[in-house]
Amino acid sequence: MHTRFCTFVNKKIKVKLLLLLFIVPFVNIPAKNNLSNQLSQEATISLLTCAPGEELYSVFGHTAIRVSDPENEIDLVFNYGTFDFNTPFFYLKFGHGNLDYLLSVSPFKRFMREYFMTNRSVWEQELSLSESQKESLFRDLIVNAQPQNRAYQYDFFYDNCATRVADIVLEQYSSDRVNFSTENIPVSLTFREAIHPYLEKQPWTKFGIDLILGAPADAQTDSASIMFLPDYLMGQFSGIRIDDTENLVAATNILLDLSDYSEYKAADWWSPTTTLWVLFILIALWSFTEQKGKGKLKVFDFILFSAVSLLGIVIFYLSWISNHQVTSPNWNLLWANPFWILLVTNVKYIYRKLFCFLQGVALVIFLVVMAAGIQYFPYESLPVILLLIVRGFFSCHLQLK
Template identity: 40%
Template sequence: MRSLLKKFILTYPFIYSIIFMANAQDYQISLLTCDPGDQLYSAFGHSAIRVLDKENNQDIVFNYGTFDFNTPFFYVKFTQRTLDYMLSVSTYERFLYEYNYFNRNVREQVLDLNPEQARQLVQFLQVNYLPENRFYRYDFFYDNCATRIRDVFETILGKNLDWNEEPSPEQKTFRNLIDEYVYPLPWADFGIDLALGAVIDVDAKEREKQFLPDYMEAAFARAQIVGDGPTRPLVKSNHVVLEFPERTSQMDFFNPYVMWWLFAIGTIILTFFGFKKKRLFKGFDIAFFTVLGLLGLLIVLLWFFTFHSQTKSNWNILWAFPGHLVLAFALIRESIKPWVKKYLLFALVLANVALVFWIFGVQSLHPSIIPLILVILLRTNFLYYNWERFKPLPKA
């Protein structure tokens, strides 16, 4: 009973404020845009809607970017894209507390809505916050905390909203847009490029760029309200709510660019030493192709066994191929089977095709995989031509 009472007390101010707003008329509606944070989950920034009820001094933030960590099988659902995000409500003061704590800038765009438009927007958010409506199936590109807000305003304003898009905007693919934000996180950048397929290597339309809060902020700044009296800008005024000194990001030495090239150089030295000593060092190949095979399995799982649309047509599978696991097991044996040499040739061809796909723009691959592909080419060649000439290492 106490826990229920405590939960009600914590929730009560939000419920009270939302109900009280139903009868209010003097609303100030704002778009809040928050700068990216240092972690991957916050690397792309955030957007929220602020509703200030001037008559009753209620200041509420509607936030489409929240989820419940206590959801059963949370990480499984997150990986499969079966995790539901939800609309949450907090006070403006509480919303800013987190961004102040993490030193993240927050900007506000006060919107020039007429009283009826503001009232309809608040009513829409109230209905959307009902328990049966507040959850939605999150999609990073097409249905996230930013696009939900865009869709709300398109629903309320309808034909009165003119995005006033630039006639000749800079062409950027979805991958280009992501790279702008994850560049300071090189391992995250590598992981994203490994997991996402060729479907994101298409140019994003201006409206589609609004999945990123910064781009939506810029779109709101250009937008106009038409057919409702004289044409006027959607944004009436801009305010910097929180501002902190600019943080300089320095790439750590331990990053995929450096590490994979060091790995490739070490492999070249190992192969040269093996050639001179007439040794295969196949233990290295067993470990290497096992890792590649496991990465290939991950790509297959993301491609065929999840609901993520962005992980389809992922041609990283040409170099990180799940069949490499079979090769690794075959290399454990002292005597080579005839099909193993054929598979080595097949793996070599796949790696070359991956480079061709990259060069001709079928899919943009992460630059740091060049040394990994070179290692595949080197070791498959070395094993193919020298297996019968060099005596394999004896088992320990």
């Protein structure tokens, strides 16, 4: 998902976990340019699919609709993945999940220029629509782009730039006429599993996203819902047949092939798995020496319990207060909760003792939930949980004696 604005956002917004799920670019809507004219017989309407980028906001790619009519000098891109940065209380609404996302319109050349500048390939699928269907779709896009209609409540899995495009195109046909191919999607793929390949080169981001996504992310996708990702939307459209007689896509072309310039590799040596396991082993060994009076880990305990408590606050807010549908319920709250801070604060003995008991019960419940497959368990968090058990035991057992 593209734009110069997003570069600014990436520098200014440091909450990368939320950025990955919900940030999209802003494109100014130009003045009306022949939007009231009827399309000529030369007009084409196509799906544009843009390759994932290296930056966090672009990692899932992007989808838009192009309307091209040389006779009427129309060549526009309709983009459902935009927002207005000048929205009052922008950051508050962004975090809470009620920021309005917008359909915007931009010239095709400007759209392509930005993807060229960011080294991202663009594919075009020309749709085999009848003239009346092209007119209907173009009219719907114009109506949706009006100021009073262009805003909608964004949802990463169920209502985004890709699903909006899929819906408005497929609305040109009755549902019984559209036949999906099952060859273009993996069997039994969950929403979480669908996004994992895009995050392999950003392991820390992947780890964070898995922590804040709740059980809804582990629901199974189907032929329609998998189209929340641009790549899968392109794949599904290529296999759709209308009335089992006509392909939805008449032709596919690559407009911008920059695959040779878009490869990059993330550092492997400090991945979450390696870093956290090394940390656990070192701290666990140090903990036993501390018991013998050879070391002190009070500073580490403060950092560990404070960080996990802060993570618990974030997860709790996203799960039970915000409007984000994909973050609740989140069973990671059983181990990553705000109450760990009690172990490094001057609270009464009885409260510390009660927390130690309840947290032990919560960890047992968490293990049962994970074993039952109710929610995906990011294995990178295992050394963190073990750290909490070790340091929690020493904090509770030694300090409560």
